[in-house]
């Protein structure tokens with residue numbers, strides 16, 4: 001679930017769901033748009049997902065009916081499935097609560113013994129009870145994920161909402177965990193190879209393109225919300241901040257500002273104007289993370305370059321791009337130089353200051369990335385890699401990126 005990390009200053013994660021985006025710790029975080037009005041967009045056809053309100057009231061929440069396709073679990077079911085939410089079932093914790101692994105029968109969805117025939121593993125997210133906004137995100141997640149199905153979106157199996165205010169979500173289990181862990185956790189596990197990073201980027205682009213085709217803005221794209229399956233196929237998770245895109249020819253919706261510092265688009269932080277192009281900016285940041293192995297926000301890098309965008313941009317722009325200098329050293333040079341240049345050029349376009357000039361996910365970003373998946377017989381420019389690629393349209397993107405954005409949001 002989105003960490004509701006409205007904190008653009010300080011930590012990229014915040015446990016407090018009620019912290020306004022612009023007021024958290026860092027005095028450089030000043031935005032002017034905390035009072036955007038809640039809006040409800042009515043569904044305009046059977047293809048559209050239900051559109052939850054920006055801020056459902058208690059009454060609205062009571063009226064919301066989760067899709068029938070989702071299983072309604074009791075708390076007793078989920079206790080049984082997770083060994084009473086014991087430490088051996090613990091998977092991790094995000095802004096809104098802990099995640100546990102559990103076992104349920106794949107046919108009846110009843111709690112099952114670990115390893116039993118027909119038992120399947122699930123991930124169960126248990127929201128902290130005290131968070132009203134957590135409840136709002138829970139509702140948004142159930143509403144969207146109950147309706148939207150795609151191979152690059154994590155599958156929601158069911159939910160629990162009981163009279164005791166327990167709110168839980170039951171997802172398919174993603175055995176390789178988050179992209180964030182793979183890119184940044186310095187452990188014994190080998191670094192993700194370049195080819196896997198490219199295919200993860202393609203999967204994420206496919207997930208976003210699908211959402212945008214359904215007029216849904218994800219709003220919380222970041223590497224911790226990209227989960228990996230057994231074969232490293234990637235899926236988007238955490239739809240708590242998702243919302244309906246603009247209608248009637250409008251370019252954006254006005255919202256309160258939520259998201260995660262380091263990933264949020266500058267115009268959104270500055271004005272609360274949200275569009276699909278806000279997701280495109282976040283995607284550009286994830287591309288940089290895949291290339292560099294560096295976090296979107298790392299205060300240890302010092303104020304001037306704590307944001308990955310600020311650190312990487314000077315080396316990626318202009319005639320004399322120095323893509324090699326930003327690349328993850330854990331790759332050991334094992335990547336086609338041309339592919340790295342293409343991905344850098346695409347990231348730059350996604351990170352344009354003006355949202356109108358950012359590429360669209362479906363028409364531009366996805367085809368550009370898919371070209372990187374296709375090996376060709378052309379000779380690679382890399383001295384260290386054997387893989388080659390065709391030249392993608394991304395490589396010809398030379399539009400300069402304006403860098404004045406960070407000052408206003410951070």
Ligand SMILES: Nc1ncnc2c1ncn2[C@@H]1O[C@H](COP(=O)(O)OP(=O)(O)OP(=O)(O)O)[C@@H](O)[C@H]1O
Nearest residue numbers: 001003092093094095099123171173174177178224
């Ligand atoms: N479906 C899943 N399958 C396997 N592990 C999961 C699943 N969902 C979440 N996890 C793991 O649980 C941990 C917490 O996830 P969670 O989404 O709550 O937090 P987060 O993404 O780190 O932060 P945020 O609150 O900002 O979303 C992560 O380590 C994640 O890898």
Ligand SMILES: [Mg+2]
Nearest residue numbers: 001224225238
């Ligand atoms: Mg998450």
